[in-house]
Amino acid sequence: MHDYATKGTTDMTADTIATSTQIQLAARPVGWPKASDFRTVTVELGALQPGQVRVKNEFMSVDPYMRGRMNDVKSYVAPYELDATMLGGAVGRVIESASDDVPVGALVVHAFGWRDVVQEDAAGFRVVEEIPGLASSVYLGMLGMTGLTAYVGLTEIAKLKQGDTVFVSGAAGAVGTAVGQIARLKGARRVIGSAGSAEKVALLTSKYGYDAALNYKDGPVREQLASLATEGIDVFFDNVGGDHLEAALNSFNDGGRAALCGAISAYNTTEPVAGPRNMSNLVTRGLTMKGFTVGNYAEHAPAFYAEMGPWLQNGEVVFDETVVDGIDHAVDAFLGLMRGENVGKMLVRI
Known part of the structure; x- marks a missing residue:
């Protein structure tokens, strides 16, 4: 990927965040999903282990393919497990790190959505560069x-x-x-x-x-x-x-x-x-x-980044986002996506 800007840093402290609010699949939807098919839980985060990072998510993505993962059927991706926190694309900021490869302050993309704070091995996160004039959500949409x-x-x-x-x-x-x-x-x-x-x-x-x-x-x-x-x-x-x-x-x-x-x-x-x-x-x-x-088709990502980055910076490609605020409204965002209420990318701002 092109280096569009210098990596950002932050002063955020991690010791004030000891829990994570997460969305779980409570029941497999029959037909159209409904709010009662999901539950919100609070998970206590343990001490950071060697090689782990703790990330405060900025945006998470809700996508049509997630509806298929709610069914217990064979597909190209494993179904969501009942009574377990769901997964999905997200972008966030590292607030605590026990890894030299993913330092505090780094902006990262990962698959641990459906939660406000995530703590996992550093290998599950990809450090990306800040892009002047664009929110970090671009990595879940047009540049993702x-x-x-x-x-x-x-x-x-x-x-x-x-x-x-x-x-x-x-x-x-x-x-x-x-x-x-x-x-x-x-x-x-x-x-x-x-x-x-x-x-x-x-x-x-x-x-x-x-x-x-x-x-x-x-x-x-x-x-x-x-x-x-x-x-x-x-x-x-x-x-x-x-x-x-x-x-x-x-x-x-x-x-x-x-x-x-x-x-x-x-x-x-x-x-x-x-x-x-x-x-x-x-x-x-x-x-x-x-x-x-x-x-x-991950091998085509370099060619994509090489073209899409300049298109975005030159204004040749534009995009809309439909943003719903708060992890507690993530299910609302997903249900709205299913009803076609979005223009462009549907996102949850954490």
Whole structure:
């Protein structure tokens, strides 16, 4: 990663923090999650052991993939355990350290979210540099897993080419807003997005570089997309699945490529979801459809950082954050994310 600034330091003292407020999974949700599926606990922190650090989190991330981890099913990541503190991306400041590699005052990113203070082995934390003018939350969004997911999906999975027409579902979310801008910067001829309100549709075209956008609540996605992409689409970046995937299969040009990142339309269903009715187009139009999870493509992170860092500093990439304050409102933030209440990245400010 580029060194954007000198590492920050702090005067914070650790001896005033002896407990950690943490969110646990109390019950596996059936259908839509509810507040009673979670509990808040206070955990006593023991003395720091050799090689450990204590971190006060500044921001934690809530993400759609976390809904899948609440089910006890085999997936690309282990399910959350009942009656145990959940995990997720977070960024924070080291307030006490017994490790030379991760000193007091260092800004770190890690996977110990869903708590206000974390104490673990230093190996679980990655020291990052301060970026002038940007909050530390950028490492959970555009300069973190969110941005890397968009970058990998477009460049490695969908093999975006100059002059492609790109369709993005869930375009107003954290990944979707990144996809639209990266596609534009990488030479897409036309970028079309889908969102769930008139306000989000307007934001896509006014701020995030989309040429056109549709509100999926206004009518069948298949018909709306066909009217916006009269010359067809070449790339589909899918965060939603369902009727959006069927619409893309209908509008694909020959040789089209789909990067399947998520299927949020099915995350809270209790019955099996019907597949697209036009899968035969994969054969007749020579289409490629590939699912991916960004953790399997870590080798592309250096190239991503090399491009995204300057894009952010030059203002070529912009982003929104929906911020909910307080660890005690982390569940509210997650439930709001499931209802589509966020624009851009949904975060909890600790």
